[in-house]
Amino acid sequence: MALIVQKYGGTSVGSPERIKNLARRVARYKAMGHQIVVVVSAMSGETNRLIALAKEVMPEPDPRELDVMVSTGEQVTIGLTSMALMELGLKAKSYTGAQVRIVTDSAFTKARILSIDEANMRKDLEDGNVVVVAGFQGVDEQGNITTLGRGGSDTTGVALAAALQADECQIYTDVDGVYTTDPRVVPEARRLKSITFEEMLELASQGSKVLQIRSVEFAGKYKVKLRVLSSFEEDGEGTLITFEESDNKDSDNMEQPIISGIAFNRDEAKITVLGVPDKPGIAYQILGPVADANIDVDMIIQNVGADGSTDFTFTVHKNEMAKALGILKGVQAHIGAREIKGDDKIAKVSVVGVGMRSHVGIASQMFRTLAEEGINIGMISTSEIKIAVVIDEKYMELAVRVLHKAFELDGI
Ligand code: ADP
Ligand code: ASP
Ligand code: MG
Numbered sequence: 001m002a003l004i005v006q007k008y009g010g011t012s013v014g015s016p017e018r019i020k021n022l023a024r025r026v027a028r029y030k031a032m033g034h035q036i037v038v039v040v041s042a043m044s045g046e047t048n049r050l051i052a053l054a055k056e057v058m059p060e061p062d063p064r065e066l067d068v069m070v071s072t073g074e075q076v077t078i079g080l081t082s083m084a085l086m087e088l089g090l091k092a093k094s095y096t097g098a099q100v101r102i103v104t105d106s107a108f109t110k111a112r113i114l115s116i117d118e119a120n121m122r123k124d125l126e127d128g129n130v131v132v133v134a135g136f137q138g139v140d141e142q143g144n145i146t147t148l149g150r151g152g153s154d155t156t157g158v159a160l161a162a163a164l165q166a167d168e169c170q171i172y173t174d175v176d177g178v179y180t181t182d183p184r185v186v187p188e189a190r191r192l193k194s195i196t197f198e199e200m201l202e203l204a205s206q207g208s209k210v211l212q213i214r215s216v217e218f219a220g221k222y223k224v225k226l227r228v229l230s231s232f233e234e235d236g237e238g239t240l241i242t243f244e245e246s247d248n249k250d251s252d253n254m255e256q257p258i259i260s261g262i263a264f265n266r267d268e269a270k271i272t273v274l275g276v277p278d279k280p281g282i283a284y285q286i287l288g289p290v291a292d293a294n295i296d297v298d299m300i301i302q303n304v305g306a307d308g309s310t311d312f313t314f315t316v317h318k319n320e321m322a323k324a325l326g327i328l329k330g331v332q333a334h335i336g337a338r339e340i341k342g343d344d345k346i347a348k349v350s351v352v353g354v355g356m357r358s359h360v361g362i363a364s365q366m367f368r369t370l371a372e373e374g375i376n377i378g379m380i381s382t383s384e385i386k387i388a389v390v391i392d393e394k395y396m397e398l399a400v401r402v403l404h405k406a407f408e409l410d411g412i
Helices: 016-031 046-057 063-070 072-087 119-126 152-163 197-205 213-222 282-292 318-335 354-358 362-372 393-406
Strands: 003-008 035-040 091-095 102-104 113-116 129-134 137-139 145-147 168-173 194-196 226-230 239-242 261-265 268-277 297-302 309-317 339-343 346-352 379-383 386-392
Touching (some): 016 035, 016 072, 035 119, 035 152, 046 072, 063 072, 063 145, 091 119, 113 152, 129 152, 194 197, 197 213, 197 239, 197 261, 213 226, 261 393, 268 282, 268 318, 282 309, 297 379, 309 318, 318 339, 346 393, 362 386, 386 393
Parallel strands (some): 003 168, 035 129, 091 129, 168 226
Antiparallel strands (some): 102 113, 226 239, 268 339, 346 386
């Protein structure tokens, strides 16, 4: 007997029929003697609908109030899922995040999980219940409802698996595993039988939304056995996230490719602070107020100074560009910057692979491939297993396709 957490995404709970289908799978696992915790997202499109509704009333929605309403999507699906399970004769019990006591910090719309009280769930499981938990939501110490950021149900699933020391966390979605890149953009993309945790972390952080990055972080920290699977197939093997590179041999492949995957992200915007004095403390003066406003910064570039002044560029989430620009305009005179510009027509494309550690020339191959298509690179950042570039948004899909081919990821 195993304890398994199964997380179902929006498409997988997108209609009553699909919820019934989910319930049938859970029933099969129960019949094998397993204890099951189900984590569900809102029905597909529902979270977007709720956010749009909020914006009709308040164009920049108050974050606390936004979380109160956006979290309702998942409250609907936990009830429906429990009912579908009961209709099959199973015992089921639903929990909102607050009812579990998934305690988070108070960073509304992007809260982090601080602790999970697993005692009640464990008791329900021992009493033979399927426990059904709302993804994406928690409660802060003051009792405010919080949400974990888009895609946050993945993180609920993995965090519950960690708290309950589950044997496996299964992420059921609308693709049958993790692919070399988003199969909706590159139809030739291949499913990976396994991928290392480090690579998955990079892919997720670079924008592959198949798993929310925090879910991968949790899996790494607590060594949760994590698998991505299709909710539309009976028994696919999906993609296993592994912790050892040696586990990661695709048995179909004699030679492991150097690059495992390509990620892209259209959600970032670039902010450039032009003509700032080239002196100690300037980076802090620019990014300090941005960080104080709880705005996450991704890539950062400072040019080599000339004539005592320099330019400073960084990226933030598109949703936060206006806020970041407002903050910087407020300190522009103090910093002594000539001009502050924002550009949200950018995209980031990243190639990821542990094979980069032992191979040289990956960056030059990437840059040559982009140059051959006339794609200009605006920013570059690297890690040991990743090279990321910022390019014009309109070339993003082209860039992903040509890189996928150049790095021999296209399916055979
Ligand atoms: P869910 O609602 O189940 O959480 P998501 O839409 O959040 O599903 O994530 C699944 C989607 O992620 C897929 O439909 C696919 O378009 C996209 N995706 C992006 N990158 C990848 C990748 N490397 N492998 C598989 N899917 C990917
Ligand atoms: N419903 C939330 C979203 O659409 C959380 C999730 O699906 O993971 O982002
Ligand atoms: Mg998702």
